[in-house]
Amino acid sequence: MKAPQDTPRSLLVENLAWCSGIAYVVLLYVVVLNTGRELTGTRLLPAALLAVLLLPLVLRRPLPALALLLTASFAATVRADSAMAAGQRVMGIVPPAQTQAWQIAFLQAVLTDLTVGWIAATRSRRIAVAAALVALGVQIGGAGYYREGSSPFLAASVFLALMMVTAWTVGYSVRERRQHTADLRARAAERAVVAERLRIARELHDMVAHSIGVIAIQAGVGRRVIDTQPSEARNALAAIEDTSRDTLAGLRRMLGALRQAVPGDGAPLSPAPGLADLDGLVARAQDAGLRVDIEWRRERRPLPAEIELSGYRIIQEAITNVVRHSGAPACRVTIDCGEDDLFIEITDKGRGPSGLPGAAGYGLTGMRERAALLHGEFTAGPRPEGGFRVAARLPLPVAVT
Helix, strand or coil: CCCCCCCHHHHHHHHHHHHHHHHHHHHHHHHHHCCCCCCCHHHHHHHHHCHHHHHHHHHHCHHHHHHHHHHHHHHHHHHHHHHHHHHHHHCCCCCCCCCCCHHHHHHHHHHHHHHHHHHHHHCCHHHHHHHHHHHHHHHHHHHCCCCCCHHHHHHHHHHHHHHHHHHHHHHHHHHHHHHHHHHHHHHHHHHHHHHHHHHHHHHHHHHHHHHHHHHHHHHHHHHHHCCCCHHHHHHHHHHHHHHHHHHHHHHHHHHHHHHCCCCCCCCCCCCCCCHHHHHHHHHHHHHCCCEEEEEEECCCCCCCHHHHHHHHHHHHHHHHHHHHHHCCCEEEEEEEECCCEEEEEEEECCCCHHHCCCCCHHHHHHHHHHHHHCCCEEEEEECCCCCEEEEEEEECCHHHC
């Protein structure tokens, strides 16, 4: 795969950055050359302002910019030292052993350290360390022109080293923090993918398990009465057909949603089921030979979509378990929509899934996960008076109350 070519605009910006960097070197030399014997105090201001010209190149090409800056800094330090000494001789002043060239040198050292800090923040550790060592070596080499004697030279070298270490550490800390933030985002994305896979797995399990349970019951009924009660067998086959079509349509909608590259493309999807769709669920359960009595407590009112979906799926899975494993002829569903939470209870008088090996399967696990995702509570187990009980309490957001 070929790398994308630079656009004319990017090439123009690149050329302007290089021209600006070269202009910095030339103008810095002009400032130092025309300063004479004094390059201290406010006279350093033009040299400091010229750093703006180097900024575009530092941001786009920090390594070449550092090389250019080191060259200009070393030349400016040497030139300033010789210019000051020569100016003092012209004025008839005996030049001191040390000139004031250290001021321009330290100004350039600050600019160099800032560039090294930017390299440490944007480049690899190996490149950043190499850039820091080269820059520090050039700075210490320039210190020999404005610090004579072992003690002043050593003090200047230690100060330059501390400045360089500080700039490099700050830049590298910024890079590490940025990398840590990127890692956290990547892990969050991975967790979101895993959560989405679990959500899809729960949806598929609830949809398929309920439908297969109803189909299995109806197929058994049809097989037993096909010779003696052909009309009942036809009803069983009709129920199998309707359940199969509904399940197939649901699977197509889900697969269509998963295959959509852009949300909103393709055929419109049906809304997720909610508590208002329990009548259809009760009808399918009755077709499978199970009577479902639903008791609503308090006033019914619209709930958030995630509460509606989870409540519907929990009731659906509980009814499916009653159909497949309980053997009870009826079950009761109690729904209590309180001020702070939604309480759901499904009870029957059959054997319960605990009486069958592996009957609990993924159904109880899926219901428990749905409740946990909404910070709710879930319990399931045999009743003391016989039968099985499933209960869930889902907290409601404050806006709903």
